[in-house]
Amino acid sequence: MRITVVGGGVIGLLTAIECVRAPGAHQVDLVDAGPIPSPLATSNDRLRVTRALHRGDPVLTAAGAGAHAAWLEVERLLGTRFYHPSGALTALPTEEASSELAGLTETGVNAWTLSARDLARRYPHVRFPAGSAAVLEASAGVLLADHALVAMARWLGQHPRTRLLPHQQVVAVSEDGSDAVVRFADGSARSADRVVVAAGPWSRDLLADVVGPELILYRQSVLSYRPPTDRRNWAGMPVVLALGAARDAWIMPTVPRSDAPMRLSAASACRPVDKLAGHETPDQQRRHLIELFAQLIDGFDPAGVVGATDGYYLAERTRGGPLLAAYEAGVVWAYAACGGMSFKFAPQIARAIADRAVGQPPRPTGLDPIDRPRRLAAVGEE
Ligand SMILES: Cc1cc2nc3c(=O)[nH]c(=O)nc-3n(C[C@H](O)[C@H](O)[C@H](O)COP(=O)(O)OP(=O)(O)OC[C@H]3O[C@@H](n4cnc5c(N)ncnc54)[C@H](O)[C@@H]3O)c2cc1C
Incomplete structure (x- = not known):
């Protein structure tokens, strides 16, 4: 054919x-x-996240469980490494943690919960929503896209x-x-x-x-961030998801073998637009993300924002x-x-x-x- x-x-x-x-x-x-x-x-961006847990959505979670193995298979076929399985940490209300974990592990994903106290001890530089626990997935991480x-x-x-x-x-x-x-x-x-x-x-x-x-066409703004100090805090970090009061902000960490900066964004920096119109981030979106991450990262320094870019994707209307x-x-x-x-x-x-x-x-x-x-x-x- x-x-x-x-x-x-x-x-x-x-x-x-x-x-x-x-x-x-x-x-x-x-x-x-x-x-x-x-x-x-x-x-064609620096980093993309793969993970299974989609809070409250067992169907998407089950599909996501297959993504890890599928990417390892692509790596084997191509004979090169671009997947960094750093893990993914999803913050969620403490009372939901065990049921979300049960749904996730049923799909075969290796994961466990971290209490609010575990989170404060292991990731002191991230401010999780009050009363949050988290699920940490081991078979998830960052793709060097x-x-x-x-x-x-x-x-x-x-x-x-x-x-x-x-x-x-x-x-x-x-x-x-x-x-x-x-x-x-x-x-x-x-x-x-x-x-x-x-x-x-x-x-x-x-x-x-x-x-x-x-x-529907969506446009999303993303900050590139290199922490000017306390770089070691971020080495080996998993992807962090569902941060902030709206539980919609995420951090893609730095990745070994890549000079890609950290990426920071939130669903609140994603909006429907009429047409594709460049990749420059409007000042208002940039300011919004800087203000948001100043609340979410302890010691966040706006001088570490080394860039911002906008990307587009389509979604089916209904x-x-x-x-x-x-x-x-x-x-x-x-x-x-x-x-x-x-x-x-x-x-x-x-x-x-x-x-x-x-x-x-x-x-x-x-x-x-x-x-x-x-x-x-x-x-x-x-
Ligand atoms: C900011 C942002 C962050 C994201 N983060 C994630 C994430 O962490 N994890 C995740 O899973 N997904 C993420 N996504 C979504 C994901 O990146 C996209 O859904 C996916 O990359 C789309 O791939 P694609 O091949 O369909 O399209 P594209 O990668 O856009 O490729 C389309 C190709 O078609 C070509 N083309 C277009 N029109 C024509 C034409 N008329 N003739 C010939 N060629 C044409 C273009 O040149 C382009 O090369 C993110 C998206 C954005 C915007």
Whole structure:
């Protein structure tokens, strides 16, 4: 089968890898508007978190439990290391800690609880919400996202049945009988037996006539922080989640073998926007995050804020997560909303998309929007 994948972010790269590994000796082209990997891809950041526990959401927690093993498998395949399993610490009200832990350990995750006193002793520089305990997951941590993308592109570039086609902007994708047709900005077109569109936040424009109105674009600001003093306090820290009065702030720690600064953000720095409009963080968002983390980190020094950047992702309007959809004839598959958590689930999502593209029974992910994809009405040639 001739398969074209549009988009060289984490989903497109891993889907291309899974398609070419599938039985049937498929020929895979990976197309991107920029270089591969593209510096503009949402995925092409320094750090991304993977963890299982999603408070009050056993379904997402069970799916997250598979992410750790899935990433270790990707590392083995690519023969390189980019996953730092530093653990993840989720703060939660003391009375909820044991039930959340029970749900998590049922999924096979190695985790335990820490009391408010344990937290104060082990992490004196983090101010946890009053009366908080926490669950510490061992099989969770930080992915060096940019390293991972380079390793994926290298693996694909060396595979004899794969072509990487950078700097080719796709303007339309349609079905023509049992073929899929991809049209490019230079006026050329290419047909394939299957097309997978994984264009990240740009999907809303590329697929405007089929799913555009069902997608919400979010913009999130993130601070980069290098503590000017007490650096040792942060060495070996797990990812810290659910901080602050709203329990929505997070800290991605520094990681050995990487010069990436710590990353600090909160859901309160994420807002719906009309369009993609640059990556510069507005002063107001920057100030908001500095004020917030001055309350959450003991000895927080604004002089340690070495940068701030904004990223974008799409979420499906009603369910808030990713959106996978097939065009009417089933030869075009679109991962149309990338979702705010798609990096960690990318190996599982990519396998399921690739299975569908090559016509194999899809391996379940535990994520409802992926396991029960939408079928879209006809999108033909004009
Ligand atoms: C600030 C922030 C923090 C996040 N943190 C986490 C986290 O900790 N853990 C987690 O799991 N997830 C996280 N996410 C979400 C996650 O990063 C994304 O969901 C995921 O990276 C999306 O990957 P993707 O491959 O779908 O899209 P992208 O990585 O955006 O890739 C899309 C690619 O498509 C290409 N493209 C677009 N349009 C076209 C076109 N017309 N023609 C050709 N090519 C095109 C682009 O150039 C790009 O390379 C975060 C997101 C943000 C914004």
